Amino acid sequence: MISSQIHSLIVLLLLALSAGDQISAAIETETEPVPAPWPEQFHALLLMNKSGSLEIVDLWYDWVNGRNFNIIQKQLGKLTYDLEWNNGTSFYYTLDASKTCRTVHFEVGILRPNWLDGANYLGQRQVNGFLCNLWEKVDFLWYYEDVITKRPVQWIFYTGREAHVMTFEVGAVLEDEKWQAPVYCFHNEKKNSE
Numbered sequence: 001m002i003s004s005q006i007h008s009l010i011v012l013l014l015l016a017l018s019a020g021d022q023i024s025a026a027i028e029t030e031t032e033p034v035p036a037p038w039p040e041q042f043h044a045l046l047l048m049n050k051s052g053s054l055e056i057v058d059l060w061y062d063w064v065n066g067r068n069f070n071i072i073q074k075q076l077g078k079l080t081y082d083l084e085w086n087n088g089t090s091f092y093y094t095l096d097a098s099k100t101c102r103t104v105h106f107e108v109g110i111l112r113p114n115w116l117d118g119a120n121y122l123g124q125r126q127v128n129g130f131l132c133n134l135w136e137k138v139d140f141l142w143y144y145e146d147v148i149t150k151r152p153v154q155w156i157f158y159t160g161r162e163a164h165v166m167t168f169e170v171g172a173v174l175e176d177e178k179w180q181a182p183v184y185c186f187h188n189e190k191k192n193s194e
């Protein structure tokens with residue numbers, strides 16, 4: 001008697017467990033992870049690799065003030081400043097004796113904090129010792145985010161250019177005076193308007 005009662009108890013337990021598995025499996029497929037939005041202000045050091053051309057990028061993302069700064073050190077090359085404003089104007093300059101500056105106007109401004117919305121989830125991958133969730137932003141890039149900390153670990157553009165995130169300081173802001181493009185960026189525009 002007792003053994004048959006134990007037996008039916010075990011059967012009930014197993015049924016309950018497998019039903020629970022099915023329920024949790026159903027929940028998992030319904031709620032795929034989504035990328036964390038970018039913090040409105042952060043500072044990151046990136047190691048870039050474009051088919052073997054290496055760069056260190058000092059990135060200051062500042063959505064609050066509508067600006068984004070890439071300070072680019074090419075390996076054994078020039079230090080180059082890529083200052084982007086949310087009105088679509090970008091200044092690309094050096095601060096050395098060559099005094100070069102190129103101004104480019106884009107249709108769109110800087111990336112919005114939610115620019116990864118709508119990316120396709122592709123599952124988890126191990127990347128340089130970090131377990132990451134991977135998404136694809138079609139026609140643009142693959143984005144790898146640490147599963148636990150939700151910090152970006154790397155992104156890889158369709159062009160093959162890789163960005164590896166070395167530091168990620170949420171809330172860090174570069175002082176205002178550093179965001180001033182040099183005077184020689186404005187010479188041409190002044191000539192045109194005079």
Ligand SMILES: *[C@@H]1O[C@H](CO)[C@@H](O)[C@H](O)[C@H]1NC(C)=O
Pocket residue numbers: 049050051052053054
């Ligand atoms: C950079 O990428 C190339 C492949 O495009 C690879 O062979 C090389 O090892 C990479 N270098 C570094 C420092 O990651």
Ligand SMILES: *[C@@H]1O[C@H](CO)[C@@H](O)[C@H](O)[C@H]1NC(C)=O
Pocket residue numbers: 085087088089
């Ligand atoms: C965009 O903003 C920057 C910074 O204020 C300014 O230098 C630039 O002239 C602006 N561009 C346009 C098209 O208004």
